[in-house]
Amino acid sequence: IILTDPSQLQTTTYDYVIVGAGTSGLTLAARLSQDTTLNILVLEAGVSDENVESVMAPFLAPSVTPKTKYDWNYTVVPQAGMNHRIYDYPRGRLLGGTSSANYMVHQYGSNDNWDRMAKVTGDAGWAWNNMRRYVSQHETFVEPPHDKHNTTDEFTPDLHSYRGDVKISLYVHRQNIDSRVIETTKQLKEFPYNKDVSGIATDLLGVGYAQSTMTEGARVSSSTTYSRIVNTRPNLTVLINAMVTKLINTGISDGLMGFQRVEFTDGLTKTYMVEATKEVILSAGSIGTVQILQLSGIGDPADLDPLGIPVIVRSPKVGKNLQDHPLLPNVFSVTDGGSMDHILRSESEMTDAINEWRTKRTGFISNNIVNNLAFARVKPGFLEGQIDPAAGKLSPHYELIFVNYWLDPVHERPATGSYFTILTALLTPTSRGTVKIQSTNPFDAPLIDPNMLTTKWDLKVLRESVKAAKRFASAPAWNGYITGTMGKLSSETDEGLDDHARQNASTIFHPTSTASMSSYSSPDGVVNPDLTVKGTYGLRIVDLSVLPYIPSCHPQGPAYLIAERAADLLYTVHANDPDDLNPQYVLHY
Numbered sequence: 161i162i163l164t165d166p167s168q169l170q171t172t173t174y175d176y177v178i179v180g181a182g183t184s185g186l187t188l189a190a191r192l193s194q195d196t197t198l199n200i201l202v203l204e205a206g207v208s209d210e211n212v213e214s215v216m217a218p219f220l221a222p223s224v225t226p227k228t229k230y231d232w233n234y235t236v237v238p239q240a241g242m243n244h245r246i247y248d249y250p251r252g253r254l255l256g257g258t259s260s261a262n263y264m265v266h267q268y269g270s271n272d273n274w275d276r277m278a279k280v281t282g283d284a285g286w287a288w289n290n291m292r293r294y295v296s297q298h299e300t301f302v303e304p305p306h307d308k309h310n311t312t313d314e315f316t317p318d319l320h321s322y323r324g325d326v327k328i329s330l331y332v333h334r335q336n337i338d339s340r341v342i343e344t345t346k347q348l349k350e351f352p353y354n355k356d357v358s359g360i361a362t363d364l365l366g367v368g369y370a371q372s373t374m375t376e377g378a379r380v381s382s383s384t385t386y387s388r389i390v391n392t393r394p395n396l397t398v399l400i401n402a403m404v405t406k407l408i409n410t411g412i413s414d415g416l417m418g419f420q421r422v423e424f425t426d427g428l429t430k431t432y433m434v435e436a437t438k439e440v441i442l443s444a445g446s447i448g449t450v451q452i453l454q455l456s457g458i459g460d461p462a463d464l465d466p467l468g469i470p471v472i473v474r475s476p477k478v479g480k481n482l483q484d485h486p487l488l489p490n491v492f493s494v495t496d497g498g499s500m501d502h503i504l505r506s507e508s509e510m511t512d513a514i515n516e517w518r519t520k521r522t523g524f525i526s527n528n529i530v531n532n533l534a535f536a537r538v539k540p541g542f543l544e545g546q547i548d549p550a551a552g553k554l555s556p557h558y559e560l561i562f563v564n565y566w567l568d569p570v571h572e573r574p575a576t577g578s579y580f581t582i583l584t585a586l587l588t589p590t591s592r593g594t595v596k597i598q599s600t601n602p603f604d605a606p607l608i609d610p611n612m613l614t615t616k617w618d619l620k621v622l623r624e625s626v627k628a629a630k631r632f633a634s635a636p637a638w639n640g641y642i643t644g645t646m647g648k649l650s651s652e653t654d655e656g657l658d659d660h661a662r663q664n665a666s667t668i669f670h671p672t673s674t675a676s677m678s679s680y681s682s683p684d685g686v687v688n689p690d691l692t693v694k695g696t697y698g699l700r701i702v703d704l705s706v707l708p709y710i711p712s713c714h715p716q717g718p719a720y721l722i723a724e725r726a727a728d729l730l731y732t733v734h735a736n737d738p739d740d741l742n743p744q745y746v747l748h749y
């Protein structure tokens with residue numbers, strides 16, 4: 161059941177209390193509640209996603225955030241590596257969390273990403289040859305239903321699952337740049353075609369069709385996938401409008417601190433308490449999880465002492481190690497009327513398109529904003545004298561995202577003209593940032609410092625990605641379409657392109673690693689390989705904050721897979737009769 165008011169709760173004691181009904185949290189809740197002997201509560205600060213058109217309509221995704229009631233409305237602190245600019249840092253604050261607010265591209269990362277995680281944590285269970293099996297219960301690949309176009313060569317059917325929960329599909333509406341993008345792969349050896357960029361096979365290098373969490377013209381999120389289940393399982397309660405303010409220390413055992421009581425508020429005046437007899441699980445995301453840990457006295461004394469918060473668990477890495485992918489819009493002018501800009505500027509054309517989507521779920525509103533993506537590595541010489549920050553040779557250093565209109569999160573679309581944007585993202589950043597509460601008031605936004613572009617490598621690779629975007633756009637396939645470059649993209653010098661990056665880059669919204677995992681014996685992390693919080697009992701973290709390194713891909717797939725493995729880990733620990741359970745079967749419904 162989904163509840164909206166704490167007074168509707170039947171009890172204050174549950175087996176598990178999960179904080180955050182987001183990408184990972186709701187997935188974990190759905191899996192755990194398959195065991196009908198368990199009673200589970202999920203507390204979500206945000207509102208319902210039901211019937212919210214901007215959330216449902218794929219093309220309208222960019223309007224869900226920033227600065228709306230579905231967003232936490234964070235901004236970053238002035239960025240030293242980016243001319244001291246500040247920018248929005250959206251996070252979904254609604255049922256489904258950021259899976260209800262994101263741009264729906266779905267991947268798992270390269271094998272390397274997972275194998276590195278297994279290596280640094282000493283837990284082979286995180287290696288891809290183990291994690292891959294969760295794909296089968298996670299995804300159901302759906303052929304695009306509307307246009308029924310021929311998808312041969314647009315994905316590799318054998319790699320995918322058709323019996324999981326979260327529906328993944330391909331585009332249902334062509335953009336007029338798509339054929340030029342594909343043509344470029346035939347013209348420039350540097351950009352080979354990759355039939356399947358999910359990362360399930362071995363790598364995701366090359367140019368391919370985006371796979372997205374959308375089907376039948378609508379977004380698929382952890383909420384659209386699992387709310388149905390929540391509504392039918394009496395042992396699973398999700399309470400929305402319930403913001404967790406801190407965890408309460410409930411005892412000490414073998415030198416470990418217990419945190420099995422959760423304080424939350426309805427956002428108005430009242431505070432409430434609930435207890436978990438087994439565990440509290442933080443799935444509040446890379447920002448929210450840190451905020452709750454710090455408010456609860458779990459963190460770096462250097463962060464907590466000045467605020468007068470008693471340090472209950474000294475955990476210096478909480479909020480450190482923030483990683484994100486910088487995103488840079490590279491805008492080209494194109495022949496008049498060739499792009500979608502004139503449609504996006506026209507109120508009547510947009511109204512018509514939205515009406516078509518409302519009545520038939522067709523047209524460009526039923527499709528993601530992007531159909532094609534490219535993933536690439538820097539040339540070998542580039543790495544000389546440099547340790548490769550990529551997880552391995554299968555992992556890309558940067559990404560190109562092709563959008564047939566002016567898409568610049570930092571600068572508004574001009575009143576006239578037609579544009580094509582190649583957004584480039586740095587996928588292997590070496591800069592590390594921080595998240596830190598600035599007061600004991602849970603309603604004060606934390607200080608978020610992604611600290612982007614503060615290493616030579618980061619600036620150099622982002623510059624390299626811009627050069628790659630220009631090479632891509634210079635292929636014969638673009639003759640007769642692209643007419644020029646906008647702003648500092650036209651610069652021919654490294655200094656000019658660096659200026660472009662510092663002035664125009666922001667985030668692709670992928671914060672990870674703020675409560676990162678390390679081996680059991682290593683103090684250099686916040687959670688153990690089984691996701692338990694070091695120095696505590698009865699407390700785990702299950703969201704993207706646990707990743708030691710940001711994966712070189714769009715990270716919602718990893719967020720879902722982390723939840724799948726967490727469910728397995730919890731079943732192994734807490735099953736009433738572990739011998740009866742084969743998690744692979746028990747967890748699938």
Ligand SMILES: Cc1cc2nc3c(=O)[nH]c(=O)nc-3n(C[C@H](O)[C@H](O)[C@H](O)COP(=O)(O)OP(=O)(O)OC[C@H]3O[C@@H](n4cnc5c(N)ncnc54)[C@H](O)[C@@H]3O)c2cc1C
Pocket residue numbers: 179180181182183184185203204205206225250251252253254255256257258259261262263264265266267402403404405443444445446448449452668669670671702703704705713714715716717719
């Ligand atoms: C605009 C945008 C576009 C993106 N596009 C893509 C994309 O195309 N592909 C992709 O793979 N990734 C994309 N991402 C990133 C990706 O969606 C997220 O990284 C991922 O979903 C995070 O999952 P999570 O489980 O860690 O956290 P979330 O899904 O953010 O879940 C955290 C949940 O906890 C709740 N919460 C937080 N604090 C509290 C509290 N104190 N009390 C109660 N509840 C709380 C939040 O409201 C939220 O529901 C995008 C992100 C954004 C913002």
